[in-house]
Amino acid sequence: MLDAPARYRCTVCRDRGWIVSRAPDDGLDSGSARPCDCRGRQRGERLLEETGIPERYRQCTLENFLVADGGVAGEELVRARATCQSYVEGFLASDGTFCQSGLLFVGRVGVGKTHLAVAVLRELVRRFGLPGRFVDFTTLVHRMQVSFDPTSEESRRQLLDPLGSVDVLVLDELGAQKPTPFVRDLLYLIVNTRYARRLPTLFTTNFALEAPSARPQRSLDRAADPPDDAAIAVTLEQRIGAPLLSRLFEMARPVLLDSVRDYRREIRMHQLRT
Numbered sequence: 001m002l003d004a005p006a007r008y009r010c011t012v013c014r015d016r017g018w019i020v021s022r023a024p025d026d027g028l029d030s031g032s033a034r035p036c037d038c039r040g041r042q043r044g045e046r047l048l049e050e051t052g053i054p055e056r057y058r059q060c061t062l063e064n065f066l067v068a069d070g071g072v073a074g075e076e077l078v079r080a081r082a083t084c085q086s087y088v089e090g091f092l093a094s095d096g097t098f099c100q101s102g103l104l105f106v107g108r109v110g111v112g113k114t115h116l117a118v119a120v121l122r123e124l125v126r127r128f129g130l131p132g133r134f135v136d137f138t139t140l141v142h143r144m145q146v147s148f149d150p151t152s153e154e155s156r157r158q159l160l161d162p163l164g165s166v167d168v169l170v171l172d173e174l175g176a177q178k179p180t181p182f183v184r185d186l187l188y189l190i191v192n193t194r195y196a197r198r199l200p201t202l203f204t205t206n207f208a209l210e211a212p213s214a215r216p217q218r219s220l221d222r223a224a225d226p227p228d229d230a231a232i233a234v235t236l237e238q239r240i241g242a243p244l245l246s247r248l249f250e251m252a253r254p255v256l257l258d259s260v261r262d263y264r265r266e267i268r269m270h271q272l273r274t
């Protein structure tokens, strides 16, 4: 009876995960078995499923990250993508150990921070077969609060343990929640656990690293700008506190995307002039 090949996801090993070859001559012991390539692929796919990357970011890669042409913002996008690429390339050191530090993406809403963080996470999971996790901070805080309800099915430990132990973590929207003592304690626990275990974390935040007055003026037109949006006028330090911020700098390299809002304005100015 003929097998219908379409029924197998892998037609090479017919989903057995092993390729068995029998020696041409004789004997029952002369065969050999080796793992099929699909085992690695399936593991990668399963690990990607387990990351919890939201649907809208599932397809994010470094290749499909759009970098605008020209201008300060365009250069910043190109630089940010290049930083991510070299981070991935250098993640496995020549002595066989993985990188212990992470990245901190800084910029306004909608500039591509999460895209880049997810793209790096996916690449590390796929390339090195490492378990990874994506969590956005607002959702995490909400789930933590729900977990205090005695009828909750999810315990604090079930929520937090994976975040402290997973090989690569994306912590999206750092500082997005009001900095209550509860929120700060939660953040401190995750960050310190990962720091102590030397596990890399990719953070994103809408909050600035420096107060607006401390940032250099990029052009004379800037004086005519509408006031900065609320998020970027508040610093990350104000949101999460100085001790935690200095810990972040010890464990993650900043990737700045804070000119990117200017980019659209520059395009508009350019169109007006020409």
Ligand SMILES: [Zn+2]
Pocket (backbone or CB within 6 Å): 010, 011, 012, 013, 014, 015, 016, 017, 018, 036, 037, 038, 039
């Ligand atoms: Zn196979």
